[in-house]
Amino acid sequence: MAGLEDLYREIILDHHRNPRNRGELPPPAPHAVGHNPLCGDEIEVYLQVEDGRVTDIKVGGQGCSISQSSASMMSQAIKGKPVADVQALVRRFKGMMSIPDADGNEIEPDPEVKLGDLEALQGVVKYPVRIKCAILGWNTLLEALEQV
Amino acid sequence: MSSTALDTAALKQQFPLLQREINGTRLVYLDSANTSQKPAVVIDTMTNFLRNSYAPINRSAYQLAAEATDAYEGARTKVQQFINARRAHEVVFTKNATEALNLVAHSWGRANLQAGDVVVLTHMEHHANIVPWHMLVAERGIVLRWVPLTADGQLDLTTLAQLLDGAKVFSFTAMSNVLGTITPVQQLCAAAHAAGALAIVDGCQYVPHNVTDVQAWGADFMAFSSHKMCGPSGVGVLYGREALLEAMPPFLGGGNMIADVRLDGFTTAELPAKFEAGTPPITEVVGLGAAVDFLIGLGMANVRQHEIEVAGYALRTLTSRFGDDITLHGPTDTSVRGATFSLAFRGIHPHDLSQVLDQTNVCVRAGHHCAKPLMRLMGVAATARASFYLYNDTDDVDALADALDGASAIFGF
Incomplete structure (x- = not known):
């Protein structure tokens, strides 16, 4: 079906079918729940942070292929990374999704921060309604990090 | 293909937007339970009114204003006849059906409901017939009771008498916007009255598709919106029995709703102005009048018959093509359902489904349809919903089925 290849890349569908790091971590693990009230999508993020490093992450919730695969790829990308690098990755990812920073300015891509597989989600930008789906897990991650 | 009741090929010609092509293919608009498209006669009536007759209403003496x-x-009288209200002033124009239901809950509810008073709703209500009552729970301490559903998505009336026992209000939908279920409105109004409760009918999904007779129903209040019945957005209708409307305090205060204003107070205007504060959506009301004329011209019995045929064709086609891979929520008997279908398809999330369907210009809604309690009972966060109207035909059902095949291909089934 012409036009949708950019959105539904094979790697996205793979993460949708086989989401990575599914599950939960017991309290008192930092935990946040994100909702998209428009469509009912839900993402839960559980973190284990030791010595300033995300040593484990689990993802729960349910939703569309974009929200779930984005969260799955995110979990792979940040596991084992220092929190500062995670923050930089969130910023880089939001920039790719055309989301402005807190001051409303465009986020310049930082060449030091590698997106890897996450670049597959670039096609989402062409479908503005779906940007909220792609970003849901990342905002939930930020909320969980605030509890660290 | 057209049905026996309506010539949809000719009808589609009367809807300019349905002539639109995107990427060279025709539009298959299956989201009329959300909002309907507008026939040229409604668009032209509103344009002509704005070009030739627009002026304030009820407050100036010159000919144009008259x-x-x-x-x-005149539009009010058309609506009165369309729903068979006894008097034109029993028709109150609001911003939308949501405001109409809020008007009842706020004005009648605050004047008549105390802590512990029972309001009965059903599990298939839309948020507009839930949240205003929740607000009275918070403010007044009223108690809500809920009529449950049967397995096939109809109201389970086995415990209705107990639920209504001692209730002050029974407020229910005439047709579910999620399941397509048509409820036995007349029976429900009678049950409410037998228990001494008011019967409030949410007619949003019913009035655009069926013959409506508020007197035969015995409804005390009935709310519906213009934009789902070929009219413009921005105007809704509250029908209320004269005696009830007379006894109620006003809702919004301001111009048009007063007989007199003094430094020490005000007196309200007569019905229906009492409930129409400020400048109303004048052009939109005139457009609604044109929509009513359009629907009367088609005949609502014909519209209903057409939708029974389309719904039957949809049930047969989708079931025979996809078998167990498709779930169509709600009743399968077309005598108790309209042509609105919430569906689940091969585990593909509704968002993804609607995105793929959009590639062939098949427009369906994905989401919770403003009925989250019902979605929770169904055990789903969202569904894709295809809703058919008078301008949809069996070709549109086939287009939906073909688009579902396309979704299967992408998601690897």
């Missing part, structure tokens, strides 16, 4: 007032009040 013409505008006649057009506005």
Whole structure:
């Protein structure tokens, strides 16, 4: 079906079918729940942070292929990374999704921060309604990090 | 293909937007339970009114203002006849059906409901017939009871008498916007009255598709919106029995709803102005009048018959093509359902489904349809919903089925 290849890349569908790091971590693990009230999508993020490093992450919730695969790829990308690098990755990812920073300015891509597989989600930008789906897990991650 | 009741090929020609092509293919608009498209006669009536007759209503003496007032009040009479209200002033124009239901809950509810008073709703209500009552739970301490559903998505009436025992209000939908279920409105109104409760009918999904007779129903209040019945957005209708409307305090205060204003107070205007504070959506009301004329011209019995045929064709086609891979929520008997279908398809999330369907210009809604309690009971966060109207035909059902095949291909089934 012409036009949708950019959105539904094979790697996205793979993460949708086989989401990575599914599950939960017991309290008192930092935990946040994100909702998209428009469509009912839900993402839960559980973190284990030791010595300033995300040593484990689990993802729960349910939703569309974009929200779930984005969260799955995110979990792979940040596991084992220092929190500062995670923050930089969130910023880089939001920039790719055309989301402005807190001051409303465009986020310049930082060449030091590698997106890897996450670049597959670039096609989402062409479908503005779906940007909220792609970003849901990342905002939930930020909320969980605030509890660290 | 057209049905026996309506010539949809000719009908589609009367809807300019349905002539639109995107990427060279026709539009298959299956989201009329959300909002309907508008026939040229409604668009033209509104344009002509704005070009030739637009003026304030009810407050100026010049001829133009008299013409505008006649057009506005003429629409009220059309609506009165369309729903068979006894008096034109039992028809109150609001911003939308949501405001109409809020008007009842706020004005009648605050004047008549105390802590512990029972309001009965059903599990298939839309948020507009839930949240205003929740607000009275918070403010007044009223108690809500809920009529449950049967397995096939109809109201389970086995415990209705107990639920209504001692209740002050029974407020329910005439047709579910999620399941397509048509409820036995007349029976429900009678049950409410037998228990001494008011019967409030949410007619949003019913009135655009069926013959409506508020007197035969015995409804005390009934709310519906213009935009789902070929009219413009921005105007809704509250029908209320005269005695009830007379006894109720006003809702919004301001111009038009007063007989007199003094430094120490005010007296309200007569019905229906009492409930129409401020400048109303004049052009939109005139447009609604044109929509009513359009629907009367088709005949609502014909519209209903057409949708029974389309719904039957949809049930047969989708079931035979996809078998167990598709779930169509709600009743399978077309005598108790309209042509609105919430569906689940091969585990593909509704968002993804609607995105793929959009590639062939098949427009369906994905989401919770403003009925989250019902979605929770169904055990789903969202569904894709295809809703058919008078301008949809069996070709549109086939287009939906073909698009579902396309979704299967992408998601690897």
